[in-house]
Every structure is written in C-alpha cells, then in structure tokens.
Amino acid sequence: MRFAVVVSYNGSKYAGWQIQPSFLSIQQVIQTILSRMHNRPVQIFGSGRTDAGVHAYGQVFHFDSDMNLDTTQWRKALNAQLPEDITVVRIHEVPCDFHARYSALSKRYDYLVNTGEHDPFRYPFEYQLNQELDVDAMRESANLLIGTHDFSSFCVNSIEETPDQVRTLHRLEITQENDIVRFRLEGDGFMRYMVRMLVGNLIDVGLHKKSTMDIQRILDAKDKHATNVVAPPCGLYLVSVSYKEIP
Template sequence: MRYKATVAYDGHRYAGFQKQINGTGIQSLIEKALEKIIKEPVSITASGRTDAGVHALGQVFHFDGPEKIGERGYYNALNTLLPKDIRILKVEAVSNDFHARFSARSKRYDYVITTERDNPFSYNYKHFVWRSLDLEKMRQGAAILQGTHDFTSFSNAQIDPRKPRTKTIYSIDVIPEGKDIRIVYRGTGFLRYQVRMMSAVLIAAGEGRIAPDDIARMLEARDKHACRFNAPACGLYLVEVGYEEVQPEKPE
C-alpha cells in the first residue's frame, strides 16, 4: 500500500531534508524509523528538498509499506520513534500512482523577518533586520516577481541545466505581524534558493538599498550572476504542498 505522509520539522539543527554524507538529514531519520516499523529497508520520496536550517509546517512524502499497519499505526509509531522536533501530522493511504513530487501542483513558502533584536528565541526561526522596512516598496518588488517567468537569476548556480527555470508565482503577500513581517509565496513550485533570493531582494528594496526597477532588471537578465542577494535559511518555512490544480485569481 502507498502512503502519503505530512510532516512538520524544526530544521535549525539538521543538514536539510535530503540524506547527507556529512550531516544528519531528516529523510534519513524517517527512513530509519520506518525500517524499524516495517522490519526492512524503506525509501521515502518527498515533494522536494529543503536546505539546512529551513523549517517545514507541511512537507509531504510518500512510501510503500504493509497495509496491515494502517494509517494510525504508522502515525503513532513514527511519532514515537522520531525526535520531538520532527512530527508526523498525518498519514493517508493513497493510490499507487500518487507521487509526492510529481503529483504536486502548488507550494506555499513563508519567509519571516523580524525587527525584534532582544528575543533570544527568534534567531533560529526568523531573519533579523535592523533597518526599518518600507512595506510599499517591498510590495512593488513583489508585484514584479508575480506571474510566469524564467527565474534563472534567482536560482542556485549549481542547478541542473536540464531543469526548467520557468515557474509561475500566483501571489506574493507582504504581511506585517507586530514586530515581524511575513512574506507569503504561492506558486507552482520554486527553484533551489529562489524564495530566499527573492526575499533578500524584497528586503533590500524595503531598506532602500535597491529600487523595485532593479528587481525587474535582475529578473529580465535571466543570468545566475544577476542577483547576489540570498536571505538566511532560518526565516524560511515550507508551509503547504497542494495536489489539486490551482486557478490563479483573475485581476478585477
């Protein structure tokens, strides 16, 4: 039986989701837990990788395992065996053609910024900025990045050249939350480092270090050297993976 699992994790002490040679990947811990439950090696497939220090509220993976254990059995056993900073939220039996990565139709990432310098509990979970931010300039920059574009300028230089760079961003919302600012990204999917790099240029625009027009020039360049900005991993959260077609909102 194929199972779809939704997992949340605090990424700050892990080397990312993917299995690592020189570090602990969250995938390795889940697979070891499943091996103890099923009594044989198990491979899981996630909706995508998250890098070292990145958090998740709704990462999704699938695995194949004996039906007799059941959804509740896997849920209880995994949460018993996994560290407390990795929590399985749900396990669902799905059809054998479900694929956590290839069946995904949309993703939501949040990037959280804070101006609260003296809160020691913020630093692993938010990106601290000391300059005041102009939310209107950030929103102007966000509007430029929305839509369907080639995001080569906002991707890792080592990305596989065969991987398509064109993605659709349905919306980018810049939301003040007390001393924090949350940037909410919804789209078909995102390249490695894309959300962190876009967040960094929006922060730079908010600080007045660059203009929104500079963001447009970076995007239009389609050059991996055009953007030198990259925000820290600590503020990034994979919030949700969608498996139904998303219809972009029509402008009024």
C-alpha cells in the first residue's frame, strides 16, 4: 500500500528536508523511524526540498508499506516517535502510481517579515528586517511576476540541471497586519531559491533599493547574474501542496 503523509515541522535546527551526509535532515528523521518500524530500509519521497531553516505547515511525502495499519494508526505511531518539532498532520492511502513530487498540481508558500522592533522570540520564524516597507510599491512589482514566465533570473538551478525554467505563478499577494508583512505565493512549481529570490527582490523594492522597472529588467534578462538577492530562510513556510488524489 502507498500512503501520502502531510507533515508539519519547525525547520530551525535541521539542514533542510533532504538527507545530507553529516547533517540532520527532516527526511532522515522520518526515514529512520519508518525503517525501524519495518525492520528494513524504507525510503520516503517528498514533494520537494525545503532549505535549512525553512519551515512547513504542509509538506507531503509518500512511502510504501506492507504493514497492517490504517491511516489513523499510522499517524499515532509516527507522532509517538517523532521529535516535538515534527508532526504528522494527516495520512491518506493513495493509488500506487501517486508520487508526492510528480503528482503535485500546485504549491503554496508564505513568507513573513517583521518590519517592527526586533523580536528575539520570533527571529527563527520571521525575517527580522526591522524597517518599514512600501507595500504598495511591492504590490505593483509583484503584479509583473504573476503569470507564466521564464524565471531563470530568480533561481539558482543551472540550465543543465533544469532545462525548462518556465513556471506559472498563480498568486503573489502581499498583506500587512500591524508590523508583519506576509508574502503569499502559489504556483505550479518552484525552483531552488525561487521563492526567496522573488521575495528578496520585492523587499528591495519596498526599501526603495529597486524599482518596478528593475524587477521587469531582471525577469526579462533570464540571466543567473541578473540578481543575487535571496531573502533569509527563517521567514519561509511551505503551506500546502495540492493533488487531485488528496482532498
């Protein structure tokens, strides 16, 4: 049987989702538990990688099992063994051809920025910019990025690694509540550092370091050297991944 698992985690102390030699990752923690339960190696497949320090409300992975447990039993068994900064939210039994990465229809990310006083208790969970942002200017620039574009300038994937760097950004909303500015992005897929580079350059617009014309120029350039601005990982959350197989 194949199971799709929605998992939430605080990524502060992890070297990201993907297993890396000599570093602790989310994938490693979960695979170790599943392998121990099965008395054999078990591999899990995530919807994508989150970088070191990035958090998730709704990361999704799948695994195969011949153990006689239903989804409720699986959730209880995993949460009993997971550390307190990783939690299984829900589990679904899915068709055997389901794949957490390749079956995904869209992903949603949120990025949080604190524009007020530095908050030592929230610094792992919000980018402590501690400066005012021009939200209207950022929204004007964000409108240029919505739609289907070649986002080569806003990611670090090489052309050899990812020949097709065209993606569709369905939504890029910017809201402010008190001192917290939230960027909400939804699209059919995101390349490495893409969300953080989009947000980082929009923050530059909000600080009047860049203009809307600069954002258009960077987008049109389709050039890895067009910008090197990347927002810190701490403010980024993978909120959800959408599938036709999972309600």
